[in-house]
Amino acid sequence: MNKLFIKNMVCNRCIMVVQGEMDKLGINATHIKLGEVSLERPLSGDETSALRNALTTVGFELIDDKKSRIIEQIKTVIIDLVHHQKSDKKYNLSDMLTNTLNHDYSYLSNLFSEVEGTTIEKYFIAQKIEKVKELLVYDELTLSEIAHRLNYSSVAYLSNQFKKVTGLTPSHFKKIKEDRRKPLDKV
Known part of the structure; x- marks a missing residue:
């Protein structure tokens, strides 16, 4: 399974926007959650470039390096915890x-x-x-x-x-x- 990490993806509306951009490009995701997209297959260089451009125009950014991915994962966990969890736990x-x-x-x-x-x-x-x-x-x-x-x-x-x-x-x-x-x- 191939994963992409996306910066600035912080809400459910963001997920819908990313899904829409991927649909326009014919890229199939098996799962999309805050900051992360799981793909059926690895993308070609041209597909990655097209997706990167499409996401940039709507305010998102593909993350390539490991450190940036970890930072985005930290932010995603915190945002999810604070803004999307309904638990008093x-x-x-x-x-x-x-x-x-x-x-x-x-x-x-x-x-x-x-x-x-x-x-x-x-x-x-x-x-x-x-x-x-x-x-x-x-x-x-x-x-x-x-x-x-x-x-x-x-x-x-x-x-x-x-x-x-x-x-x-x-x-x-x-x-x-x-x-x-x-x-x-x-x-």
């Missing part, structure tokens, strides 16, 4: 990354910091804060419910972390919510 991020990616956490952490210029933990916090913003904008959950859903130990801890990252309290953010959210691939 507690988890340990380092254990989850180690088990999912089959690499020692210290290797993953050092690689991520070296390439991204930030730590996995800071990236994880940034994603959680974006999710908090989203939930505040929707105005369907209390801050206590948001804290519970995102596995914060308390509302106070969530509020302190939110203010540290955004410079605003959650309640102030809620009042001025326009233009405060970022696309996930820009976090």
Whole structure:
């Protein structure tokens, strides 16, 4: 089985766009998930080039080197965990990354910091804060419910972390919510 790794593929709409571009080129995927496409067969050089061009025009990028693939896999696991999981189950991020990616956490952490210029933990916090913003904008959950859903130990801890990252309290953010959210691939 042949796999492709794609940068900036962070949501279900992204999966649909990638599928559409592959369909236009007659490239069959056996499975598409965030950041990754499994193919029935390896692509020819011309097919790879055509796919690379098609994906670039819609804001995606094929990833060729091993380090970049690992970085994208780390980001995909975190984005999926924060934005797409509906479980209130507690988890340990380092254990989850180690088990999912089959690499020692210290290797993953050092690689991520070296390439991204930030730590996995800071990236994880940034994603959680974006999710908090989203939930505040929707105005369907209390801050206590948001804290519970995102596995914060308390509302106070969530509020302190939110203010540290955004410079605003959650309640102030809620009042001025326009233009405060970022696309996930820009976090």
